[in-house]
Amino acid sequence: MKARVHVYLKPGVLDPQGQAVATSLNHLGFEEVSAARQGKFIEIDLETADAEEAQKRVAEMCDKLLANPVIENYDIELSA
Amino acid sequence: MKSAVIVYPGSNCDRDAAVAIERVTGHAPTMVWHGESSLPEGLDFIMVPGGFSYGDYLRCGAIAARSPITADLIKQAEAGVPILGVCNGFQILIEAGLLPGALMRNEGLHFVCERAPLLVETSQTRFTSGYGDTKELTIPIAHHDGNYFADTETLDRLEGEGQVAFRYGNNPNGSARDIAGITNANGNVLGMMPHPERAVDAKHGGTDGVKLFESVMGSVQ
Numbered sequence: 001m002k003a004r005v006h007v008y009l010k011p012g013v014l015d016p017q018g019q020a021v022a023t024s025l026n027h028l029g030f031e032e033v034s035a036a037r038q039g040k041f042i043e044i045d046l047e048t049a050d051a052e053e054a055q056k057r058v059a060e061m062c063d064k065l066l067a068n069p070v071i072e073n074y075d076i077e078l079s080a
Numbered sequence: 081m082k083s084a085v086i087v088y089p090g091s092n093c094d095r096d097a098a099v100a101i102e103r104v105t106g107h108a109p110t111m112v113w114h115g116e117s118s119l120p121e122g123l124d125f126i127m128v129p130g131g132f133s134y135g136d137y138l139r140c141g142a143i144a145a146r147s148p149i150t151a152d153l154i155k156q157a158e159a160g161v162p163i164l165g166v167c168n169g170f171q172i173l174i175e176a177g178l179l180p181g182a183l184m185r186n187e188g189l190h191f192v193c194e195r196a197p198l199l200v201e202t203s204q205t206r207f208t209s210g211y212g213d214t215k216e217l218t219i220p221i222a223h224h225d226g227n228y229f230a231d232t233e234t235l236d237r238l239e240g241e242g243q244v245a246f247r248y249g250n251n252p253n254g255s256a257r258d259i260a261g262i263t264n265a266n267g268n269v270l271g272m273m274p275h276p277e278r279a280v281d282a283k284h285g286g287t288d289g290v291k292l293f294e295s296v297m298g299s300v301q
Contacts, residue, residue, distance in 0.1 A: 013229065014254070016189050040138075065146060068139055068175070070182040071229060 001046045003058045004077040007067045008039030042066055051078050081297050083109040083125040086153070088144045093130035093166065093277060100277035101127065104293035114147035123161055124300040126153065130167030130222075130275060140183065140225045141171030150176050162206055162296050163269045167223055170261075170271035179264055179271045180238070181230035186223070187254025193222040195285065197249025198260055198274050202242050205263055206299035207270045210291035217288040219274040221252060226273040228255035228262075238262055246272055 009015050015037050022036040044061070048054050058076050067074040083101050087094045094111065102108045109127065110120050119126065133144035157163055157178050165173035173179045186192060198217045200208055211217070230238070235256055238244050246261035253273075261272030276289030 014184070014187065014227075016185055016187050016254075020189055065142065066138070068142070068182055070180075070231075071184065 001048055001051070001054055002079050003044040003046055003054060004079070005042040005044065005058065005062060005066055006039055006075045006077075007042065007062070007072050008074070009037060009071055010073050013071050039072075054078055081105045081107050081124045081300060082120070082122055083107065083127065084112050084119050084123055085109045085127045085129055086112050086114055086119075086149055087129070088114045088131070088133035088147065088172075090133045090135055090144075091129050091131035091168070093168075093275065096275075097127045097129040097166070097277045100280040100289065100293060101125070103280055104290055105297050112149065114144060114149045117148050118152045119149065119156060123156065125296050126156060126161060126163045127277075128153075128163065128165040128169030128172050129277075130169055133168055133172065136168075136225070139171075139175065141168055141173075141175040144168075144172045145175035145177075154178065157264070157269050160266065160268050162299065164207065164292075164296070165269075165271040166275055166277060167226070167273055170273055171225065173269060173271045178269050179262055180234050181228055181262070183225050183273070184227040184229050185225050186227050186252070191222075191224040192226070192252045194220070194252070196221045196252060196274060198288075199247045199249050199258075201244045201247050204242055205245050205267050205270065205295075207263070207292055207295050208245055210295035210298065214291075216249060218279070218286055219276055219288055220278045220285050221274045223253070223273055226253045226255065228253075228259045228273075230256060235259075241265065243267075245270055246274065 018037040025033040062074045198219045247258040276292040279289030
């Protein structure tokens with residue numbers, strides 16, 4: 001089973017890297033870009049077939065290491 | 081005074097820390113590898129040095145904070161041993177949950193490396209008592225992720241409880257309320273982005289950091 005974890009800054013937390021990306025896209029002629037937020041994508045291979053258990057364990061991984069709860073939120077996507 | 085410096089893969093201020101501690105206290109610290117499960121017994125002072133532990137992977141300090149040594153570091157913090165985290169060491173202490181908030185990418189996105197004016201916010205801590213009436217110091221800074229962030233409630237609490245030890249004279253990184261260094265509620269853990277260990281020699285960066293180490297030494301004697 002694979003877990004795909006997106007870690008991203010909470011709304012309201014300043015993201016200077018995302019702002020720089022948006023500005024750069026504007027400079028390249030993508031004037032329709034009004035904002036960008038930069039996050040992280042982590043793909044994890046799991047030795048389990050139990051989706052419910054996997055969800056629980058990956059959430060624990062996020063809480064313990066992958067995300068910083070002070071500034072970040074996360075989403076978990078599981079696939080076979 | 082019995083002290084220790086924790087060394088992580090990628091630490092690069094550990095030897096400066098050791099030199100500063102020995103110069104000020106007269107005793108060389110024990111260098112402790114992060115993979116050890118315990119620190120030496122009877123320590124009076126622990127320093128978590130700066131650098132780029134684990135190449136700043138994931139988040140600065142995040143992986144180092146999950147090292148085997150951390151469990152004992154937390155125990156020592158709870159027992160009241162003075163602990164100083166500088167730069168990456170500050171990031172590690174935050175990631176280990178010993179200090180509140182987060183250190184994010186500098187607002188201007190640049191790595192800042194300069195001698196910076198630093199304001200002593202309170203001399204009522206065991207790390208700053210030696211500064212007395214001296215309010216402004218010059219201490220080197222060198223970091224990419226020193227932008228201190230915490231929610232308003234936490235910031236108010238830190239200020240209300242006298243836990244803001246240092247502020248920047250000229251905010252270089254976007255830190256909330258110009259915060260450069262904070263202590264925990266018990267006052268025995270200090271995290272700061274500026275490098276006092278680089279300010280202990282008149283020929284190299286000035287001597288404004290000496291009193292910080294003297295203060296700690298005075299507080300444990």
